[in-house]
Amino acid sequence: MAEHTPQTEPPSPLQGYFDWQVTTLMLAYDLAEPLAGDDEDAHHARRARVEDEVRAFSLAEIPQRYKDDPALAWPAEVMMALTRATFERAAAIIG
Numbered sequence: 001m002a003e004h005t006p007q008t009e010p011p012s013p014l015q016g017y018f019d020w021q022v023t024t025l026m027l028a029y030d031l032a033e034p035l036a037g038d039d040e041d042a043h044h045a046r047r048a049r050v051e052d053e054v055r056a057f058s059l060a061e062i063p064q065r066y067k068d069d070p071a072l073a074w075p076a077e078v079m080m081a082l083t084r085a086t087f088e089r090a091a092a093i094i095g
Helices: 014-030 040-061 062-066 076-094
Strands: none
Touching: 014 040, 014 062, 014 076
């Protein structure tokens, strides 16, 4: 585990959640639209598109007051809305 010094910021506790959202949608796309072979460029391009997609629908779910004040702790309701939105999007991708 990396130590945090005054010069470095600790990782965001939401990074792991974002990674889960991206992984969930990546798996959905892999089921719906498999990539041919080991095309790393296609994989990286898909991941970039999925990261953008996750950011967009997540920002749409987050109430403005939490966007305006990043120091506010997110209540369970916000996290539940993000989870619901992630699963709904994955289901739509899979069909």
